[in-house]
Amino acid sequence: MPSISVEDYLKHIYYLGEKGGAVTTSLLAAELKIAAASVTDMVKKLSGQKYLRHSPYRGVQLTEKGRRSALKIIRKHRLWEMFLSEVLHFRWDEIHEEAEKFEHIMSEKMEDKIDEVLGFPRVDPHGDPIPAKDGTVKTIVAFPLSNAEEGTTVRVLRVNDANPELLQYVSSIGLSLNKKLGIKQRIKFDNSLVIKIGSKEMTISSLAAENIFVESV
Amino acid sequence: MPSISVEDYLKHIYYLGEKGGAVTTSLLAAELKIAAASVTDMVKKLSGQKYLRHSPYRGVQLTEKGRRSALKIIRKHRLWEMFLSEVLHFRWDEIHEEAEKFEHIMSEKMEDKIDEVLGFPRVDPHGDPIPAKDGTVKTIVAFPLSNAEEGTTVRVLRVNDANPELLQYVSSIGLSLNKKLGIKQRIKFDNSLVIKIGSKEMTISSLAAENIFVESV
DNA sequence: TTATTATTTTAGTCTTACCTAAATTTTTTA
DNA sequence: TAAAAAATTTAGGTAAGACTAAAATAATAA
Numbered sequence: 001m002p003s004i005s006v007e008d009y010l011k012h013i014y015y016l017g018e019k020g021g022a023v024t025t026s027l028l029a030a031e032l033k034i035a036a037a038s039v040t041d042m043v044k045k046l047s048g049q050k051y052l053r054h055s056p057y058r059g060v061q062l063t064e065k066g067r068r069s070a071l072k073i074i075r076k077h078r079l080w081e082m083f084l085s086e087v088l089h090f091r092w093d094e095i096h097e098e099a100e101k102f103e104h105i106m107s108e109k110m111e112d113k114i115d116e117v118l119g120f121p122r123v124d125p126h127g128d129p130i131p132a133k134d135g136t137v138k139t140i141v142a143f144p145l146s147n148a149e150e151g152t153t154v155r156v157l158r159v160n161d162a163n164p165e166l167l168q169y170v171s172s173i174g175l176s177l178n179k180k181l182g183i184k185q186r187i188k189f190d191n192s193l194v195i196k197i198g199s200k201e202m203t204i205s206s207l208a209a210e211n212i213f214v215e216s217v
Numbered sequence: 218m219p220s221i222s223v224e225d226y227l228k229h230i231y232y233l234g235e236k237g238g239a240v241t242t243s244l245l246a247a248e249l250k251i252a253a254a255s256v257t258d259m260v261k262k263l264s265g266q267k268y269l270r271h272s273p274y275r276g277v278q279l280t281e282k283g284r285r286s287a288l289k290i291i292r293k294h295r296l297w298e299m300f301l302s303e304v305l306h307f308r309w310d311e312i313h314e315e316a317e318k319f320e321h322i323m324s325e326k327m328e329d330k331i332d333e334v335l336g337f338p339r340v341d342p343h344g345d346p347i348p349a350k351d352g353t354v355k356t357i358v359a360f361p362l363s364n365a366e367e368g369t370t371v372r373v374l375r376v377n378d379a380n381p382e383l384l385q386y387v388s389s390i391g392l393s394l395n396k397k398l399g400i401k402q403r404i405k406f407d408n409s410l411v412i413k414i415g416s417k418e419m420t421i422s423s424l425a426a427e428n429i430f431v432e433s434v
Numbered sequence: 435t436t437a438t439t440a441t442t443t444t445a446g447t448c449t450t451a452c453c454t455a456a457a458t459t460t461t462t463t464a
Numbered sequence: 465t466a467a468a469a470a471a472t473t474t475a476g477g478t479a480a481g482a483c484t485a486a487a488a489t490a491a492t493a494a
Contacts, residue, residue: 089330090326090330094326102319109307109311109315112313114305117304129361
């Protein structure tokens, strides 16, 4: 059984890998909020246990074993988020943090029970896919709202879950998963967007728009 | 915040104290399944932090601070057991072990949500009282089935939760909380009891009967 | 009331996962 | 392409919480 620390490393390596770009020691240290020297130690250990491969300055790469372990944790995390949201009625900006602890101590039996109670959901409350038990993950094809073209209509598919303030803000302007919005205008100066949700028009900053993922509609 | 280890020590000290008798270093070591020397260290630490008082060979005693901390964990444990049973439909012999992990990472917010979803229960699925937030605990007045008198009728109020096999056995003979049973006969030789549940008569060993707590009816 | 036995404590280690400070190595820039 | 900057690694430490073996202390029995 991997320790909680090991699970966290694997999970964050997976996340960073998903974003594209090299997962370097220093990037990982920043992500995990620990010293780079500590990451060096752990990377050595994980490499020894064949969870990943490492080439200095070029970054780490999960092996199949590492990827599987990462996805197990992510599955538990997202199922638990779903459960917190649907059954315990937590707000969507609260669930990520709560799930960070539970993902590590959920037995497989509990995972199965929750999956069943929830009716085998495929995405979590932020629109992230819930990895299947066999290690497959459905890719969500979406682009950042910040790239949307003027005059088009888009639908929200996913919102970055790591930032509670962003989630609160997104809710407060009336957005949620699967909502449609119109792109009225792009402000050249700061890349903010004028959008229309229902009958309301408003401006959204590019920083927010970069964390909201949409599809054309 | 007390660590998980500290929480476990406090909880088990409370349990042992409830049974009556001195909570000595060696008893605690046996309960926690760790070496006595390790207990000595931790007791010293907990004593320094005013969770308990210790007099060598005579045992430890929780302070008010220690008692409060112990009851917080026990409350979480029993609420979580209730939740596993009622919402996730775990069997009553499975829940104790699962709850051992969750009690330590449940936030107060989660505790409250679960309490609410369950409708503010007062006892857990084994009949143990759920301590209130203010640190009060309802005492369950019950005596072991092994002490019941021939010819009387009793009602099950509580079953010792620490032993899954016992719980499975108790279920299998058709007993559960609040069930009534008649005491037909006590076998002198081994203190086993002939009991009647509904229309069925059967024999129950004294070992099992010592872990089932009842009231006269 | 002394000897035996049981309990407790001390002393010294181990593991995990983190840290800082000081090398070392690679990459980037001038 | 050498100097500067950035990234990485090494070396040495720390804190929890466990361990074993040996020593000390208390309880019990003869």
